[in-house]
Amino acid sequence: MKQFCYLKILIFTVLVVLLTITPCFALKRVVPEATKEDVINKYLRNRTLDSVEGVWSFTVNGYYGEVAIVKTPSEVYKEWTYVGIIVNGQKSFGKIGEAKIVLNKTAIPGIYTGAYVVQANNIWAQQSLEAVNLTTTQPNVMQANVPYLGLVSFIRIDNINPTGGGVIGGTSTGTGFFITPAVVVTNYHVVANAKKIEVTFQNDYTIMAKVIGKDEANDIAVLSVEGLEKRVIPLTLGTTSTIKEGEKVYTIGFPLSNDLGTRHKISEGLVNGLTGLKDDPTVFQISIPIQPGNSGGPLISSDGRVIGITSSGLNSVYYLRKAGTVPQNVNFAVKSDYILPVLNVVGVNAERQNKINRTLDPITIMDIGKSAVVYIKSYRE
Secondary structure: HHHHHHHHHHHHHHHHHHHHHHHHHHHHHHEEEEEEHHHHHHHOOOOOOOOOOEEEEEOOEEEEEEEEEOOOOOOOOOOOOOEEEEEOOHHHHHHOOOOEEEEEEEOOOOOOEEEEEEEEHHOOOOOOEEEEEEEEEOOOEEEEEEEEOOEEEEEOOOOOOOOOOOOOEEEEEEEEEEEEEEEEEEOOHOOOOOEEEEEEEOOOOOEEEEEEEEOOOOOOEEEOOOOOOOOOOOOOOEEOOOOOOOOOEEEEEEOOHHHHOOOOOEEEEEEEEEOOHHHHOOOEOOOOOOOOOOOOHHHHHHHHOOEEEEEEEOOOHHHHHHOOOOOOOOOEEEEEHHOOOHHHHOOOOOOEOOOOOOOOOHHHHHHHHOOEEEEEEEEOO
């Protein structure tokens, strides 16, 4: 009888401990909203967003889920700057409104320290909050090595945060470049549906711009920008027929401008291939890292000519769902040959030049770029 009493006490003690500990590891409901759209409308739309905020998809063991990463919306996880809220997916991931990940910024842009809630063997009752670092590996892609699961990739899927650049509420940012003293070329997705477009030159002069030509299929837009004619030195368009795999190329732009600012940044890489997906002849495949904000920038050859517009990476969502993996540093630039038809339609004559027998160093390339490359901010509301 005495042993039975001890056993009951032991069981009671264990239950008390479990009841005390389990809530620390369990998913917690951090917002009252019960639908994905409600979460997006309340915590993401019509407000200033950091570069990590938005709706992200992830796949674990073949199961698909979605989280909305927002600034901490309640006191539940007040020690963390961001919370990833479940908005879609398998029941084992949690219910809408519950936290899946928590994050803080680090001193290194694009790297976040945090924790991820793991369900062991997809069993709801077996949960643990595992420490992770999430790293931005390419635009709109974050990855983390999660204990017991391995590599988990998060792909931004909501157009609240378009690939055109760092997102600032109802705006997006990107890059463009002058090809005449009053005409700027950029990606169409940087300025699509914009009610107002601002172009900033050398961080000093901000001018209103308007779209005068576009090619949505090839992601090209032509802007009219008046007032800087005496200050800019336009870039020269190059032909692409002589470009070969392995050639060194550069881009200049404004990646992650919310964190890194609006001073010009230069990146270097190679032409990996003369075609894109399924041998698409309109683009180059390049090894230059393309960060949010680089879109629309010039792809510059080593002789100083513009041979393309840096535009995008692989459709990471598609590859994540198809193969459970995210391609690394596979990016594309629209060939400069496809800019000319748009210019012809709007009656713009830009200088074009065949390959030049010279090799410029990165410092010279940067100097050339600073006189023509501009920061673009598009307002959609």
